[in-house]
Amino acid sequence: MKTEESYLDEVTASEYKYGFYTDIESDKVPAGLSEEVIRIISAKKGEPEWMLKWRLEAYEQFLTMKEPDWANVSYPKPDLQAISFYSAPKRKKELESLDEVDPELLKTFEKLGISLDEQKRLSGVAMDVVVDSISVKTTFREKLGELGIIFCSISDAIKEYPDLVKKYLGTVVPRSDNFYASLNSAVFTDGSFCYIPKGVRCPMELSTYFRINEAGTGQFERTLLIADEASYVSYLEGCTAPMRDENQLHAAVVELVALDDAEIKYSTVQNWYPGDKNGKGGVFNFVTKRGICERNAKISWTQVETGSAVTWKYPSCILKGENSVGEFYSVAVTNNYQQADTGTKMIHLGKNTKSTIISKGICAGKSNGSYRGLVKIGPRAENARNFSQCDSLLMGSSCGSHTFPYIETQNKSAKVEHEATTSKIGEDQIFYCKQRGIGEEEAIALIVNGYCKDVLSQLPMEFAVEAQKLLAISLEGSVG
Amino acid sequence: MLKITNLHANIGDKEILKGINLEVKPGEIHAIMGPNGSGKSTLSSVIAGREDYEITAGHIDFEGEDLSDLGAEERAHKGIFLSFQYPVEIPGVTVTNFIKTAINETRKARGEEPMPANIMLKQMREKMGLLEIDSAFLSRSLNAGFSGGEKKRNEIFQMAMLEPKLAILDETDSGLDIDALRIVASGVNKLRSKDNAIIVITHYQRLLEHIVPDFVHVLHKGRIVKSGDKNLALELEAKGYDWLKEEAAV
Numbered sequence: 001m002k003t004e005e006s007y008l009d010e011v012t013a014s015e016y017k018y019g020f021y022t023d024i025e026s027d028k029v030p031a032g033l034s035e036e037v038i039r040i041i042s043a044k045k046g047e048p049e050w051m052l053k054w055r056l057e058a059y060e061q062f063l064t065m066k067e068p069d070w071a072n073v074s075y076p077k078p079d080l081q082a083i084s085f086y087s088a089p090k091r092k093k094e095l096e097s098l099d100e101v102d103p104e105l106l107k108t109f110e111k112l113g114i115s116l117d118e119q120k121r122l123s124g125v126a127m128d129v130v131v132d133s134i135s136v137k138t139t140f141r142e143k144l145g146e147l148g149i150i151f152c153s154i155s156d157a158i159k160e161y162p163d164l165v166k167k168y169l170g171t172v173v174p175r176s177d178n179f180y181a182s183l184n185s186a187v188f189t190d191g192s193f194c195y196i197p198k199g200v201r202c203p204m205e206l207s208t209y210f211r212i213n214e215a216g217t218g219q220f221e222r223t224l225l226i227a228d229e230a231s232y233v234s235y236l237e238g239c240t241a242p243m244r245d246e247n248q249l250h251a252a253v254v255e256l257v258a259l260d261d262a263e264i265k266y267s268t269v270q271n272w273y274p275g276d277k278n279g280k281g282g283v284f285n286f287v288t289k290r291g292i293c294e295r296n297a298k299i300s301w302t303q304v305e306t307g308s309a310v311t312w313k314y315p316s317c318i319l320k321g322e323n324s325v326g327e328f329y330s331v332a333v334t335n336n337y338q339q340a341d342t343g344t345k346m347i348h349l350g351k352n353t354k355s356t357i358i359s360k361g362i363c364a365g366k367s368n369g370s371y372r373g374l375v376k377i378g379p380r381a382e383n384a385r386n387f388s389q390c391d392s393l394l395m396g397s398s399c400g401s402h403t404f405p406y407i408e409t410q411n412k413s414a415k416v417e418h419e420a421t422t423s424k425i426g427e428d429q430i431f432y433c434k435q436r437g438i439g440e441e442e443a444i445a446l447i448v449n450g451y452c453k454d455v456l457s458q459l460p461m462e463f464a465v466e467a468q469k470l471l472a473i474s475l476e477g478s479v480g
Numbered sequence: 481m482l483k484i485t486n487l488h489a490n491i492g493d494k495e496i497l498k499g500i501n502l503e504v505k506p507g508e509i510h511a512i513m514g515p516n517g518s519g520k521s522t523l524s525s526v527i528a529g530r531e532d533y534e535i536t537a538g539h540i541d542f543e544g545e546d547l548s549d550l551g552a553e554e555r556a557h558k559g560i561f562l563s564f565q566y567p568v569e570i571p572g573v574t575v576t577n578f579i580k581t582a583i584n585e586t587r588k589a590r591g592e593e594p595m596p597a598n599i600m601l602k603q604m605r606e607k608m609g610l611l612e613i614d615s616a617f618l619s620r621s622l623n624a625g626f627s628g629g630e631k632k633r634n635e636i637f638q639m640a641m642l643e644p645k646l647a648i649l650d651e652t653d654s655g656l657d658i659d660a661l662r663i664v665a666s667g668v669n670k671l672r673s674k675d676n677a678i679i680v681i682t683h684y685q686r687l688l689e690h691i692v693p694d695f696v697h698v699l700h701k702g703r704i705v706k707s708g709d710k711n712l713a714l715e716l717e718a719k720g721y722d723w724l725k726e727e728a729a730v
Contacts, residue, residue: 427532432568434552435528435561436578436638437586446581450572450621 032081035059038186041086045155045189048162058175058185065179068312071341072370072402075310078249078284085187085220144204148197151206154222157193164195168226172255172290172318180251180312181288184220188253191221196231196262205460207236223254227262227297234265236463248273248283250308256291256299260321263298264291267459268315269467271307271474279337279366282309289313295321295350302458304467305342306333306474314372316345319353319381326355329455331467333474334367334399343373343404348384348414357388360452363399364475370402377414384414392422393451395444395475423451445472481506481677482527482646486538489526496522498702499538504646507674511688511713512681514699515721520681521565523699524650528562529555542646557589561644563635565651570622575634576604578622579641586642607640611667628655636667643671648679653687665690685717700728 030037038059042052067077144151150161157165175185196202227233250272258264266289275282285308291299301315317326328344346355361369375386392401407416425447433443448471449456456464482504489497496519504510514520526533527540529552540547547555570578584594608615611633623631632652639647649668653661668678668691680691688696688710696712697704700721705728706712716724 426568428568429570431530431552432564432570433582435556435564436582436642437553437556437589438581439551439553439585442581442585446573446578447570450570453572 031084033083033085033183033187037085041187041189044086045158047155047158050162050166051158054169054175055186058182059187061176062179062182062186065176065182067179071312071372072368072404073310073312073339073341075284075339080183083249086189144202147200147203149200149202150193150195152193154188154191154193154224157224161193161195164226165193165224168255168257169222169224170255172257172292173253173288178288180286181253184222184251184253184288188220188222191223191252192225193223194225194233194235196227196233198228199230200228201231202233205234205236205463207238219248219250219252221252223252224257225255225264225266226257227259227264229259230261231259232263234460235267236460237266237268238270238463238466250283250285250287252287252289254287254289254315256289258291258293258297258299258324260295260297262294263300265300266291266302266315267463268301268303268305269459269463269470270303270305270311271470273309274307274336274338275309277336279309282338283307284309285311285313287311287313289315290318290345291316291326292318292320293324293326293353296323297321298325298327300325300327300329300458301344302329302455303342304331304333304452304455304459304470305340306470308340309338311338311340311342313340313342314344316347317355318347318349319355319384320349321353322350323352323354324350325353327458328355328357328359328373329458330359331362331452331455331471332360332369332371333362333471334364334369335474336365336367338365338367340368341370341372343371345374345376346386347374347376347378348381348386349378351380351382352384353381354385355387357386357390358454359388359390360455361390361392361401362395362448362451362471362475363392363401364395366398368400368402370404372404372406374406374408375416375418376407377409377411377416379410381411382413384411386414386416388416388418390418390420391451392420393448394422394424441472444475448472448475481543482679483541484527484538485541487523487526487535487540488537489522490534490536491522491532495536496533496702497526500699500702500704502697502704504677504679506645506677507672508695509672509678509680509691509693511693511696511710512679512699513683513696513713513716515725516683518699519702520699521650522702524562524648524679524681527555527648528552528560553585554589556642557586559645561639561642561647563632563639563647563649563652565654567623567626567631567635569624569626571624573622574619575622575637576618579604579638582638582642603641607637610640610670611637612663613637629657629660632656632664633660633667636664640667640671644676646677646679647671648681649691650681651683652680653682653684661687662690685713688713698724700725703728 038055042055173181175182194206225235256264256266272283272285293299299317303315305311315328319326326346332340332342334340343359344357357373359371361371363369371390373388377384390403394401401422403420405418409416429447430440430443449468456467459467484500484502487497487500488495500523512520529550535548542558580600587594613633623634632655652664656664680693693710696708696710698706705724
């Protein structure tokens with residue numbers, strides 16, 4: 001007779017399926033962090049003087065900061081002097097078409113199931129692929145260009161659209177915001193830039209695939225997305241990393257600017273390498289994501305987080321303009337020894353601002369998952385509304401789930417609601433499914449997908465399918 | 481079809497079933513009655529393959545095959561269906577999605593193609609009519625917020641869709657008002673055929689007025705202490721279980 005424990009062990013003990021390493025020559029800066037390294041990065045990227053200055057100022061601020069330790073996670077602090085802050089795939093010449101992309105690299109994408117060819121031909125998804133730190137290929141750029149939409153790597157944007165970058169970079173997440181945001185500001189290597197002009201509805205989902213490839217490199221992407229007045233864009237971000245023994249640091253910054261009447265939908269599926277069954281290796285994912293909403297604007301964050309050894313991430317909305325809306329939909333899965341401290345901040349500053357938070361945590365193995373959320377209602381935020389729902393699903397009895405909701409209200413007319421539940425995948429549910437002919441793995445996938453439905457339904461269709469598969473992979477085991 | 485021989489089963493260290501013998505042939509309806517704690521629900525769980533129970537002696541054969549080594553889902557694939565006394569809730573999974581998954585997983589296990597969506601929908605409509613179920617029911621989360629009657633009706637709806645060879649109805653009558661009982665019973669009767677068999681587990685004679693059994697067995701302290709025809713159920717209704725307990729003690 002199998003006990004529930006041993007059965008859950010089996011079910012939750014699945015291996016990381018994206019653990020392969022692409023053999024591409026790469027151009028790496030020696031390990032360590034210093035002003036010199038920042039100058040090298042900036043020079044290698046051929047950046048203008050103002051950008052280097054901006055970085056160096058960030059570095060100065062960084063030197064005065066301490067690594068935060070308030071999160072409900074514990075890990076050995078990454079040794080920044082052991083990390084190489086720049087790693088770019090070496091290339092012989094500029095790439096004109098997909099045919100010229102390194103075949104090894106294309107193979108990597110195929111293993112990930114996102115072959116560029118396929119993407120380009122079939123799906124109509126424009127992708128800006130970031131492998132390690134350099135943007136390899138941006139598709140559909142021309143087509144978007146006709147509408148005045150700019151979608152390119154942040155490096156290109158710095159050179160080609162310096163006015164836009166200067167105007168908005170660091171305005172949502174200041175360089176002094178926090179330890180990792182400050183570090184990112186000093187050393188970011190690449191990332192995506194997107195600008196949607198006034199009144200334009202972006203006709204396709206914009207998509208970026210991030211992947212950490214080189215051993216011992218941190219990835220510090222920087223994303224800046226500006227939706228001008230009355231525009232709309234849906235942006236997808238997917239992340240994977242190959243299997244590595246040492247922990248890899250990932251400290252990204254994402255800034256969203258939604259001007260009057262604009263709407264941004266930002267979806268993430270993250271499955272960085274979570275470490276092995278014994279908690280060895282894995283990615284440290286310390287990310288600062290924040291958006292600002294002007295009048296009548298809306299920002300919606302949707303995330304499905306299944307990876308990383310340690311996650312520290314709070315996609316947030318500053319609801320500055322009247323009637324602006326912020327949404328946060330999250331599924332966070334932890335398994336084995338993974339730790340996640342994730343949630344959101346909804347800062348209501350304008351009148352009649354509204355926010356919705358739906359957070360679904362799933363914990364298995366010996367993992368620890370925490371929801372941490374702040375709902376802040378400023379003194380001028382008349383009639384602000386918030387609804388939060390934080391649910392936790394536990395698998396087995398060795399995992400932990402925690403909820404830390406913070407509510408600060410400075411306006412009496414505000415209405416803030418918070419609901420929370422904790423449940424377990426019961427043996428009863430599994431037996432019920434099995435009795436109907438549904439095997440253990442399918443049963444767990446079915447139950448988990450049902451539990452996450454409110455979040456998954458927010459994702460664009462093709463992404464939702466991928467997310468469902470990912471949830472199943474993250475929790476499946478070698479049953480039978 | 482089903483042959484249970486000298487079945488002993490434990491939960492933990494406690495022996496619940498102490499030598500059950502039962503044979504069910506195609507086309508038959510058997511009722512299993514007995515007081516609380518006599519082992520009725522344990523028997524249904526053990527037949528369905530619940531892993532909490534350990535079979536310490538004896539065996540269960542289904543269509544000539546020993547079930548001991550088969551998991552619950554494999555038994556389901558062979559055509560064994562259990563209507564649960566307490567159906568579980570699965571939030572976010574619609575009735576349609578659940579039934580679709582159940583049917584197609586079963587077909588996959590039997591080496592068949594998934595059922596085409598239009599055929600499945602047609603069958604669902606047909607069977608919903610049989611059980612007087614409203615179509616809005618299909619898009620609700622499985623059993624979540626269902627009334628007792630809705631849960632039981634949903635069990636029989638699944639049975640109708642899965643078309644099992646052997647259906648075990650575990651206290652399907654509990655929680656049902658008289659109208660719902662009539663609808664559920666008439667649904668079950670319409671699903672009867674000469675090829676399938678039904679085991680009805682119940683405390684009361686009430687359900688057996690609608691689903692008339694060919695055999696009635698009384699379970700007491702893990703043993704079948706008396707078997708008879710439908711009149712035995714009437715006798716129990718009139719006299720209670722005590723006289724049987726005394727008889728069994730002798």
